[in-house]
Amino acid sequence: xxxxxxxxxxxxKRTGEKVFLECVQDMDHENMFWYRQDPGLxxxxxxxxxxxxxxxxxxxxxxxxxxxxxxxxxxxILESASTNxxxxxxxxxxxxxxxxxxxxxxxxxxRLTVL
Amino acid sequence: GQxxxxxxxxxxxxxxxxxxxxxxxxxxxxxxxxxxxxxxxAPTFLSYNALDGLEETGRFSSFLSxxxxxxxxxxxxxxxxxxxxxxxxxxxxxxxxxxxxxxxLNVKP
Numbered sequence: 001x002x003x004x005x006x007x008x009x010x011x012x013k014r015t016g017e018k019v020f021l022e023c024v025q026d027m028d029h030e031n032m033f034w035y036r037q038d039p040g041l042x043x044x045x046x047x048x049x050x051x052x053x054x055x056x057x058x059x060x061x062x063x064x065x066x067x068x069x070x071x072x073x074x075x076x077i078l079e080s081a082s083t084n085x086x087x088x089x090x091x092x093x094x095x096x097x098x099x100x101x102x103x104x105x106x107x108x109x110x111r112l113t114v115l
Numbered sequence: 116g117q118x119x120x121x122x123x124x125x126x127x128x129x130x131x132x133x134x135x136x137x138x139x140x141x142x143x144x145x146x147x148x149x150x151x152x153x154x155x156x157a158p159t160f161l162s163y164n165a166l167d168g169l170e171e172t173g174r175f176s177s178f179l180s181x182x183x184x185x186x187x188x189x190x191x192x193x194x195x196x197x198x199x200x201x202x203x204x205x206x207x208x209x210x211x212x213x214x215x216x217x218x219x220l221n222v223k224p
Binding site: 044 | 214217
């Protein structure tokens, strides 16, 4: 089974802190994604990466950056956390090849609270 | 840009059939996916349509009409455990996915 593991299920940080959210997948998938989920807004794409060191902005990249130094790991960085970044963060991956390109595999999520 | 519309909430009784509709606007369309998410859990993949027509997976079926920019998820023989949120998502430009705001399904005994 594909496993996408997010390093922290719950985090509490203070305004202005630098926050790292880590995500690791074990199925050699090319594509990895970071979404945030807020009530009534669904899942909104922050960044995605289609290869090592490659990244593209999603719909709401402001205030975030990402890093993908190894194929299996995709990190989301909040350079200076703010209260409006309190949210559930979901990491996902999927392969670029044919057959399963329409399926995203999600991690369990990281619920971040910024005080 | 992309847009998706789906109902915010649907209620149905155990054993019934329910249909959740999704209309979309996007460029570079590749396909439409459906995900289920229970409270506190991660979204899990249910179904994907790249071509027009019906895809059946057990009690769940998904339909796509590319010409109408429309799809639906059909849940049959509803069970209490089907109470969850259901999201449609368009795959566009090959490797991007845009999600709707979700439909909360309440299954009552």
